[in-house]
Amino acid sequence: MSLDGLPPAQQVVEDALASAQTGSDHCVVLVEETSEVEVRFANNTTTTNGSRRDRRVTVVAMRQVPGGMAAGVARRGGDVDVADLVRAAEQDASDSPPADDVSPLIGPGDSSLMASTARFDAPPDRTDLSVLSGVLAGLSGAFARGRTDGYVLAGFADHRLATTYLGTSTGVRLGHAQPDGSLQLVARSTDGTASTWAGAGTPDFTDVSMADLEAQLRHRLAWSTTRFERPAGRYEVILPPEAVSDLACNIAWELGARDAEDGQSVFSRPGGGTRVGEALATLPFDLRSDPSEPGLECTPFLTAGSSSADTSVFDNGLPLTRTEWIAGGRLNRLRYHRAGATRSGVEPAGFVGNLVLEVPGATGSVEELVARTERGLLLTCLWYIREVDPATMLLTGLTRDGVYVVEDGQVVGAANNFRFNESPVDLLGRATEVGASVRAFGREFGEYLNRTRMPSLRIPDFNMSSVSQAS
Amino acid sequence: MQRVPSLHSPPGPVDGDRLSTARDAALGEAERLGCSNTELRIERIRSQQVRLRDGRLEGAADDTELGVGIRVMVDGAMGFAATVSTDPGEAARVVTQAVEAARLIARAGGTPVELADEPGHGVVDWVAPYSVDPVDVPLTDKVDLLAEWSGRLLSSEGIDHVTAEVLAVTEDTYYADLAGTQATQRRVRVHPSFEALAVDPEGGFETMRSVAPPAGRGWEYLHGDGWDWDAELEAVPGLLADKVRAPSVAAGLYDLVIDPTNLWLTIHESIGHATELDRAMGYEAAYAGTSFATFDQLGTLRYGSEVMHVTGDRTTPHGLATVAIDHEGVPGQSFDLVTDGVLTGYQLDRSIAFTSGLGASNGCAFADSPLHVPIQRMANVSLRPAEGDGPTTEDLIAGVDHGLYVVGDKSWSIDMQRYNFQFTGQRFFRIEHGRLVGQVSDVAYQATTTEFWGSMEAVGGASTYLLGGAFNCGKGQPGQVAAVSHGCPSVLVRGVRVLNARQESGR
Numbered sequence: 001m002s003l004d005g006l007p008p009a010q011q012v013v014e015d016a017l018a019s020a021q022t023g024s025d026h027c028v029v030l031v032e033e034t035s036e037v038e039v040r041f042a043n044n045t046t047t048t049n050g051s052r053r054d055r056r057v058t059v060v061a062m063r064q065v066p067g068g069m070a071a072g073v074a075r076r077g078g079d080v081d082v083a084d085l086v087r088a089a090e091q092d093a094s095d096s097p098p099a100d101d102v103s104p105l106i107g108p109g110d111s112s113l114m115a116s117t118a119r120f121d122a123p124p125d126r127t128d129l130s131v132l133s134g135v136l137a138g139l140s141g142a143f144a145r146g147r148t149d150g151y152v153l154a155g156f157a158d159h160r161l162a163t164t165y166l167g168t169s170t171g172v173r174l175g176h177a178q179p180d181g182s183l184q185l186v187a188r189s190t191d192g193t194a195s196t197w198a199g200a201g202t203p204d205f206t207d208v209s210m211a212d213l214e215a216q217l218r219h220r221l222a223w224s225t226t227r228f229e230r231p232a233g234r235y236e237v238i239l240p241p242e243a244v245s246d247l248a249c250n251i252a253w254e255l256g257a258r259d260a261e262d263g264q265s266v267f268s269r270p271g272g273g274t275r276v277g278e279a280l281a282t283l284p285f286d287l288r289s290d291p292s293e294p295g296l297e298c299t300p301f302l303t304a305g306s307s308s309a310d311t312s313v314f315d316n317g318l319p320l321t322r323t324e325w326i327a328g329g330r331l332n333r334l335r336y337h338r339a340g341a342t343r344s345g346v347e348p349a350g351f352v353g354n355l356v357l358e359v360p361g362a363t364g365s366v367e368e369l370v371a372r373t374e375r376g377l378l379l380t381c382l383w384y385i386r387e388v389d390p391a392t393m394l395l396t397g398l399t400r401d402g403v404y405v406v407e408d409g410q411v412v413g414a415a416n417n418f419r420f421n422e423s424p425v426d427l428l429g430r431a432t433e434v435g436a437s438v439r440a441f442g443r444e445f446g447e448y449l450n451r452t453r454m455p456s457l458r459i460p461d462f463n464m465s466s467v468s469q470a471s
Numbered sequence: 472m473q474r475v476p477s478l479h480s481p482p483g484p485v486d487g488d489r490l491s492t493a494r495d496a497a498l499g500e501a502e503r504l505g506c507s508n509t510e511l512r513i514e515r516i517r518s519q520q521v522r523l524r525d526g527r528l529e530g531a532a533d534d535t536e537l538g539v540g541i542r543v544m545v546d547g548a549m550g551f552a553a554t555v556s557t558d559p560g561e562a563a564r565v566v567t568q569a570v571e572a573a574r575l576i577a578r579a580g581g582t583p584v585e586l587a588d589e590p591g592h593g594v595v596d597w598v599a600p601y602s603v604d605p606v607d608v609p610l611t612d613k614v615d616l617l618a619e620w621s622g623r624l625l626s627s628e629g630i631d632h633v634t635a636e637v638l639a640v641t642e643d644t645y646y647a648d649l650a651g652t653q654a655t656q657r658r659v660r661v662h663p664s665f666e667a668l669a670v671d672p673e674g675g676f677e678t679m680r681s682v683a684p685p686a687g688r689g690w691e692y693l694h695g696d697g698w699d700w701d702a703e704l705e706a707v708p709g710l711l712a713d714k715v716r717a718p719s720v721a722a723g724l725y726d727l728v729i730d731p732t733n734l735w736l737t738i739h740e741s742i743g744h745a746t747e748l749d750r751a752m753g754y755e756a757a758y759a760g761t762s763f764a765t766f767d768q769l770g771t772l773r774y775g776s777e778v779m780h781v782t783g784d785r786t787t788p789h790g791l792a793t794v795a796i797d798h799e800g801v802p803g804q805s806f807d808l809v810t811d812g813v814l815t816g817y818q819l820d821r822s823i824a825f826t827s828g829l830g831a832s833n834g835c836a837f838a839d840s841p842l843h844v845p846i847q848r849m850a851n852v853s854l855r856p857a858e859g860d861g862p863t864t865e866d867l868i869a870g871v872d873h874g875l876y877v878v879g880d881k882s883w884s885i886d887m888q889r890y891n892f893q894f895t896g897q898r899f900f901r902i903e904h905g906r907l908v909g910q911v912s913d914v915a916y917q918a919t920t921t922e923f924w925g926s927m928e929a930v931g932g933a934s935t936y937l938l939g940g941a942f943n944c945g946k947g948q949p950g951q952v953a954a955v956s957h958g959c960p961s962v963l964v965r966g967v968r969v970l971n972a973r974q975e976s977g978r
Contacts, residue, residue: 004554004556004558004561004564005556005558005560005561006555006556006558036949038948038949039576039579040757040948041579041581041757042753042754042755042756042757043752043753043754043756044581045580045581045582046548046576046577046579046580046581047584047754048549048551048844048846049549049550049551049572049573049576049844050551050552050553050572050842050843050844050949051551051552051553051568051569051572052540052552052553052554052842052843053553053554053555053556054538054555054842055555056536072531072610073530073531073532073533074532074533074534074535075532075533075534075535076534076535076536076537077535077536077537077538077555078537078538078555078556078557079555079556079557079558088533089533091610092531092533092610095609095610095611095614096528096531096610096611096614097527097528097614099528100527100528100529129571129572129575136575136576136578136579137579139579139580139581140579140580140581143580143581144580152753152756154753154754154756154757155757156757156758156948158948158949184757185757186756186757188753188756188761195756197757258524262631262632262668262670263631263632263668263670263676264632264668264670264676264678268670268674268676270671270672270673270674270675271672271673271674272672305532306520306530306531306532307529307530308522308529308530309524309529313530383760383886383887384884384885384886384887385884386882386883386884387882388882388893388895388915388972388975389913389972389973389976390676391674391675391676392973392976392978394972394975394976396882396884396893396915397884398884398885398886398887398891400886400887401887417886419884419886419891419893419917421893421915421970421972421975421976422976423976426976426977447948447949447950463975463977465893465917465970465975466891466917466968467891468886468890468891469763469886469888469890469891469919470760470763470886470887470888470889470890470891471888
């Protein structure tokens with residue numbers, strides 16, 4: 001029994017597997033332990049905060065039913081009655097038709113997962129508010145500077161340690177501890193005419209600082225003292241890595257093979273099949289995910305709490321490896337579960353918890369791209385991005401918290417916000433300059449995936465569809 | 472499917488003895504530590520998602536979330552802590568943790584937190600109206616029903632693929648606070664949907680999704696109690712075939728007759744979020760955004776035309792935001808937001824009610840999980856229909872010379888202050904000289920909130936009224952998801968900018 005009255009995760013895994021021996025042909029047990037803290041602030045004061053301890057236990061029961069193998073999934077939180085949970089999963093398996101995504105469960109022994117095998121035996125990682133002590137210590141000074149200099153600060157800092165335990169009836173025992181954190185700041189001028197944002201992802205808050213982000217905000221607010229009105233239209237735009245992150249995550253989200261094969265995605269080939277192999281851009285963009293990407297390390301095996309079009313509960317424990325979704329500007333891979341990959345004669349590719357977009361050898365910071373711009377707009381980040389037309393992957397969304405006017409290589413002031421309508425796949429094809437890839441926190445997708453490394457991009461003709469009065 | 476009688480008393484998230492033990496332990500510890508307000512929430516949220524693709528089960532998952540969340544106020548600061556352990560000893564420990572958090576955060580600086588007063592409401596037991604607990608229905612029945620729907624669509628000519636899914640949730644909440652309120656509530660909701668897809672061999676595709684709204688109803692909803700599924704299943708193949716053949720829209724200004732199946736989302740984004748006072752006062756500046764409808768304009772802001780009357784409520788039967796008592800111990804109620812086209816109210820929780828000086832909260836606090844702190848979330852925000860018989864949708868269409876009739880929601884996006892929005896839909900019918908003359912494709916409509924509502928010439932009567940809504944409204948950090956309903960009639964809006972989505976993508 002652990003300190004908070006819950007049995008150890010490993011015991012839950014073993015008890016569930018033992019309980020499933022009588023009623024299941026195969027079984028997968030996933031225990032996700034989460035320890036999380038956060039603090040919010042706005043209007044130069046702290047607002048809400050929280051600390052939580054979560055545990056979710058997922059049991060996947062596989063049962064032979066007439067016509068094939070079926071899977072049933074049940075998940076419960078907290079101090080779970082393991083036998084009851086296993087029975088619920090088994091009941092769902094019995095109630096289900098044969099699954100379309102059946103593959104033989106993976107066995108133990110993949111040499112790439114030795115560290116994960118060892119991690120299974122260790123207790124979960126825990127965090128507490130002390131990890132945010134640097135942020136908290138910096139807040140009162142930052143609030144005071146805001147009051148003095150005519151702006152209000154808002155923001156959010158959170159830290160989460162998620163430890164996953166996976167066990168299967170085929171003998172797989174894997175564990176992984178995933179740290180995740182972020183710090184975001186928004187400064188709004190007291191008169192409401194200017195607003196700007198900075199954000200960063202971090203595993204442990206040793207590599208981000210309030211002072212750095214605050215300095216960025218103050219720099220950008222200073223740019224905003226000169227205001228320009230700009231109409232809708234096509235502009236030369238410099239997308240910073242934070243904006244590119246959100247666009248690249250949207251592309252990654254759409255890389256599902258089933259939709260592409262069924263003719264219902266931007267990656268479908270007219271007449272049937274997919275666009276794999278087709279050039280999407282003339283610049284040699286690579287878009288990849290890799291569990292061992294330096295600085296962006298993430299879970300090296302697949303966990304699936306339910307099946308979907310391209311993810312299968314039968315693939316739990318599958319080693320995840322470097323996956324090049326786009327290579328040299330060509331569409332290279334789509335997301336497949338093993339059953340789908342077998343049907344299509346390709347290699348499976350699972351979802352990996354990081355994303356890198358780069359042009360190998362590209363150099364240059366946002367500042368250097370600005371310095372090479374005769375006339376254009378520098379964005380801060382994008383917001384409320386939604387798909388308008390899946391056939392072209394046309395997205396709409398807004399610029400948010402700072403659009404800056406660049407003339408003769410320098411920022412000369414701030415402009416109004418815009419609504420854009422653009423396809424990120426088209427943008428890869430139209431980019432004329434790419435900067436060095438750096439760790440970047442997407443304003444919208446960062447909440448779900450903040451382990452991304454992105455370049456800045458120059459787009460010569462970005463479609464600003466209308467003006468937004470938001471400031 | 473077994474039919475069970477309606478419950479008269481809610482079952483509670485865990486058995487009653489454990490609830491009272493946890494309550495006594497938590498509230499006792501809070502008093503001992505000198506807390507003023509303290510709220511304990513124990514919740515069990517059961518959900519189930521089932522999805523079929525081309526009539527075959529693609530994935531299904533049952534989920535039960537169970538946990539204890541405690542918010543304390545101590546020394547002018549607020550602290551929240553939560554755990555999934557329902558061990559009675561844990562409740563007191565979580566209070567200690569919340570108190571420590573409050574004191575630590577208070578030292579970071581800022582102004583003291585205060586809550587609007589709220590009296591105790593004693594013991595409250597409430598069960599939302601439903602007949603069949605949707606989570607209890609066997610998976611076989613769910614798969615069979617969705618497979619039958621899928622089969623009907625797949626057998627129609629011109630349909631290449633079909634997805635069908637249902638989301639079902641049953642929420643059991645126990646709430647207790649130091650003021651003496653002890654509320655036990657059960658809410659249920661379901662969202663069934665299906666989508667048919669036609670692939671063009673030359674490239675591209677079109678879809679048609681059901682426009683049936685999610686509802687605070689049980690499994691009976693899928694058998695016709697509240698929606699005519701047979702009629703919609705029968706209509707969709709023809710509607711999709713027409714959409715495939717439809718010409719691409721010519722961009723320009725159009726008069727729009729907007730069906731409630733589309734308008735609910737425009738209300739949600741441009742009125743629902745804009746009239747959240749925490750946003751309007753800057754408390755969501757870092758995430759969801761702020762609002763053009765600033766507090767200084769209460770009572771004066773011309774939001775829309777004089778036919779515009781909007782209310783917030785947490786009382787509508789089958790409403791997704793309907794409750795008896797909110798997550799701060801405030802009774803569900805109904806209130807005005809826009810009256811005769813003028814901003815007359817906001818949605819409040821207790822913190823913002825105090826800060827704004829508006830007095831008492833109107834009951835809009837909600838947390839999506841026992842592990843999350845309650846924040847101000849949306850009430851059912853609804854547009855009132857015309858009085859009496861009012862115009863029908865056909866009457867509204869008859870008043871348009873050159874326009875579009877907009878049905879079903881699809882894509883949506885709005886800026887951080889709720890000025891500039893863009894929506895698409897499931898289908899758009901061209902109106903010429905007061906009559907529908909077939910569909911057009913690739914339509915998106917774009918407007919600024921007050922201009923749009925200011926151009927609303929007429930609202931339909933009660934016969935056009937429908938309670939729409941969504942399960943997936945997002946707000947707060949860490950992100951929280953809330954279900955909310957929006958009732959509205961069909962409306963006529965003059966001179967709205969319509970874009971051609973294909974042209975927007977440069978094609």
